Amino acid sequence: MAKLENKIVFITGASEGIGKACAYAFAAEGANLILSARRKNLLDDIGENIEEKFGVKVLTLKLDVRNGDEVKASISNLPEQWAAVDILINNAGLAKGFEKMFKDDPENWDAMIDTNLKGLLYVTRQIVPGMVKRNSGHVISLGSTAGHMAYGNGSVYCATKFGVRAISDSLRIDLIDTDIRVSTVDPGMVETDFSNIRFFGDKERASKVYEGITPLSAEDIADTILYCATRPPHVSINEVIMTPVAQANSFVAFRK
Numbered sequence: 001m002a003k004l005e006n007k008i009v010f011i012t013g014a015s016e017g018i019g020k021a022c023a024y025a026f027a028a029e030g031a032n033l034i035l036s037a038r039r040k041n042l043l044d045d046i047g048e049n050i051e052e053k054f055g056v057k058v059l060t061l062k063l064d065v066r067n068g069d070e071v072k073a074s075i076s077n078l079p080e081q082w083a084a085v086d087i088l089i090n091n092a093g094l095a096k097g098f099e100k101m102f103k104d105d106p107e108n109w110d111a112m113i114d115t116n117l118k119g120l121l122y123v124t125r126q127i128v129p130g131m132v133k134r135n136s137g138h139v140i141s142l143g144s145t146a147g148h149m150a151y152g153n154g155s156v157y158c159a160t161k162f163g164v165r166a167i168s169d170s171l172r173i174d175l176i177d178t179d180i181r182v183s184t185v186d187p188g189m190v191e192t193d194f195s196n197i198r199f200f201g202d203k204e205r206a207s208k209v210y211e212g213i214t215p216l217s218a219e220d221i222a223d224t225i226l227y228c229a230t231r232p233p234h235v236s237i238n239e240v241i242m243t244p245v246a247q248a249n250s251f252v253a254f255r256k
């Protein structure tokens, strides 16, 4: 039997990259999906394809996690059959710019803090109370190696990922008297649109990030998130740090 049959999995940032890969990985295990992102047209295509391929149900939700009121309205108005979310995957996140903090444009900071931290908080705040009521659930958030070692030109991105780790560690304590699990999966180099967005569409600069290295793929991360979600109920994978073999940490990588 599929491991996640009849479970409801809520994924943020599901229109591309790691979020989209999670959608496919979890559907393959029989989960029904709530896919959320700003670009609903992309979600609808993914949803249709997944329903056809895996025979699971998919609800698509146009959601900007940066908007607290919108998050509250959307999640509190979920159709009844979708309201009992079993697994929340806090995937929506981004890096904007690569610049010394004292030269950087504060607009970039707002984009990262609003999505990576406040967005994660807004969504989690809406979904966890239902999990507490049912005494069941799993919150899995995307951290980063940048949340373990800060690097130059990345102060605010690193701060947000240190923050994701702090929020997860604290939430795990807040939920200690429940059966709810809290995990972070913290990757290093993953080849998605991440660097392209960080460098404002400069594809050449983005591709240099992964030069001479076999980076992780979105599917590698989804596979690990699925692993966390499919352990026996008494097992909590609290934190996973994962990198390409050729990357040791934020600073040390070997390029062929």
Ligand code: 8X3
Residues within 6 Å of the ligand: 143, 144, 145, 146, 187, 188, 189, 190, 250
């Ligand atoms: C992505 C990894 O090293 O680009 O979170 O910050 S890094």
